[in-house]
Amino acid sequence: MTGTLLGVWAHPDDETFLSSGLILAARERGDRVVLVTATRGEQGTDDPACWPPERLGRLRERELESALAVLGVDEHRFLGYGDGACADAAEPLAARRIATVIEEVRPDTIVTFGPDGVTGHEDHRAVGRWTTRARNAVAPEVELLRAVLAPGFTRRFAAVNDAFGVFMDDPAADVDPGLHLRLSGDRLDRKIEAMLAQDSQTRRLVEGAGPATFRRWWSEEAFLVDRPASPQAA
Ligand SMILES: [Zn+2]
Structure with missing residues (x-):
């Protein structure tokens, strides 16, 4: 797995939780990494009175920027979907938008959610479906990685x-x-640092689980590998 990596995720922090190890390995090789996030994660709070969507969305954009700086990623774009509304969006259009990014970036590997969305979140499942559909339509020769639990x-x-x-x-x-x-050493340090940069999402987990358990909890990443069909002999 070398060359350009394109990650397509639902909320800021999905990329960090699920694919920091992939991203760091790619950047260490000098490979290009481009990330796409469908929403700004503006509903991701237990305290919407204090964090109305617009305010939280702005915070999460800044947190994502900090996390991506830690991971060494400088190419990122939002698709502008509403947090919690991905499953209601028109799937062909959403897949078409991702296909346009694929055609522009020309990745060697695409990474997104597996069929259960890892956590079961409907936005995750929808973005996984859109991305799989887009890849199958315009880049079936490209390797597709779909995140699952280790x-x-x-x-x-x-x-x-x-x-x-x-x-x-x-x-x-x-x-x-x-x-x-299985991440360890410097790569795991960087992943944890990127997770902590997204404080609005990770603070309660770190404080609740304790730093050592939190570190072990997110130290592994696993992916189903959908390799392209080998070209048919002429
Ligand atoms: Zn998410």
């Missing part, structure tokens, strides 16, 4: 998963990922 994650982190409500459904049963990254 093997054993559900069992090993049942206590924190239950305590913090990160998962909307019961986490899906283990699937066998084609790509499983």
Whole structure:
């Protein structure tokens, strides 16, 4: 997996939670990384009185900028969908918009959500569907990585998963990922730093779980690998 990496996600912080290891490895090789985020995550709060959507959206844009600086990514764009409204958007049009980005960026690898959206969030599932559809339409030769939970994650982190409500459904049963990254050392330090930069989303998790558990909790990344069909012999 080398060359340009295109990540397509639903909310600021999805890229960091689910693909920091991929991003850091790509940037260490000097590969180009382009990220797309469908929404500004403006509904992502338990305290909407204090954080009305417009204010939270602005904060999350700044937090994302800080996280991407830590990850070494300088190419990012928003699609401008409403947080929580992706599943209601017209899928063909959304897929067409992502296809336009694919045609412009010409990635070697695309990464997005797996079918269950990892956490079960409807925005995640929708963006995973849009991106898969876009890739199949305009770039079937490009490798597609779809984020899933790492093997054993559900069992090993049942206590924190239950305590913090990160998962909307019961986490899906283990699937066998084609790509499983275990982060440690400097890469894990950078991932944690990028997560902490998105304080509005991570503070309660770090404070609740404790820094050591938080670090272990997000130290693995796993992806289903959809390799392009080999070209047919003429
Ligand atoms: Zn999300």
